[in-house]
Each structure stands twice: as structure tokens, then as C-alpha cells.
Amino acid sequence: MAEDDLKKPDSELTPEEMRENAIRLAFGGDGERFRRFCKELEDRIPPGTAAVLGGSSVMGHSYEGAPYDAEGPGSSDLDVYLIGEAAVQFFTLNGFWIPGIHSHPIKDGDEEIAPGLKDLRHSLKRIAGREVTIQASQNFYYWFRERWLGQPYLLLAGTLDEIGRAHV
Numbered sequence: 001m002a003e004d005d006l007k008k009p010d011s012e013l014t015p016e017e018m019r020e021n022a023i024r025l026a027f028g029g030d031g032e033r034f035r036r037f038c039k040e041l042e043d044r045i046p047p048g049t050a051a052v053l054g055g056s057s058v059m060g061h062s063y064e065g066a067p068y069d070a071e072g073p074g075s076s077d078l079d080v081y082l083i084g085e086a087a088v089q090f091f092t093l094n095g096f097w098i099p100g101i102h103s104h105p106i107k108d109g110d111e112e113i114a115p116g117l118k119d120l121r122h123s124l125k126r127i128a129g130r131e132v133t134i135q136a137s138q139n140f141y142y143w144f145r146e147r148w149l150g151q152p153y154l155l156l157a158g159t160l161d162e163i164g165r166a167h168v
Helices: 015-026 031-044 115-128 139-148
Strands: 050-054 078-083 096-098 132-137 153-157
Touching (some): 015 153, 031 050, 031 115, 031 153, 078 115, 132 139
Parallel strands (some): 078 132
Antiparallel strands (some): 050 153
């Protein structure tokens, strides 16, 4: 049996396993820096909004199978998703994949799609010491991606109920 056959599917990763992956891979094992990152989000996201981390930092590999930081230390980014109506309101009309539902990621060179998130993103980049992207989605879209498509997300700030709704 090949090693890949023994791996747990990404959709079955526990929050503890995802947190351990994120701290080890994206924060160089520095749990305090990870906590500062989460605190920054907690302090700055609107009420009724949740922040989750997705992508290779929680899975340990990209969707194509490449390991985190495959192109060298610091080469992979952190994919932060803000969940809820207030988060979606940060984005201009040209900042959406699906208007009003799911945004493009904010990254260097296109911060004009969500100017109100620019300072937060730069603060998160300083704490993490690597690139950070921020996207926003309505509650149901996040729920669909997590529950139906099996995309794992780690809750960093705010709260989500069982059907993916962000709330205070």
C-alpha cells in the first residue's frame, strides 16, 4: 500500500490537525505568532463575521498535491476567508467571482477591490511574515464549499453555527 493510500482525506482533518499544520508550516512552529494573527482578526473583523483559514496551510499541500512552501521558504501564502454579509460589503462590484456572494482574493496589485481591508491585510502579512490573501463569502457559499465540496477550513476568529452562519 502506497503512503498516499494511508493519508486521511482533507475533508476529515480535525480542527486540531489543521491548527497544527498551520502553526508548523505557515508560522514556523511559532504558536504565539499564530495567536497574534488570530487576535488581529478577532479585533478587526465586523460583528457577525467569522474568519477562517483554508488552502495548503491547513491541508499541508496544494489542491494539486504540491507541499506547502514547495518553491522555498515563504513561497506559499495564507488564504483567509471572511464569512458573512458584513465581510462581503467590503468588496467593490469588480471584486467578485459571483457578485455579492463570493469575492476574488485581495492580493498585491489589486487591493482596490476592497480598500477597507488593505490595512488589515498588511498587518496580517507583517505578523505572518508571508503573503496573505483575503476573500469574502456569504454564509451559504462557505457552508457549501466546506460541507459539500469537502474543503477544510480552520476557524480563526468569530463564530459559525452548524450551517455555516457567522454570528456574534
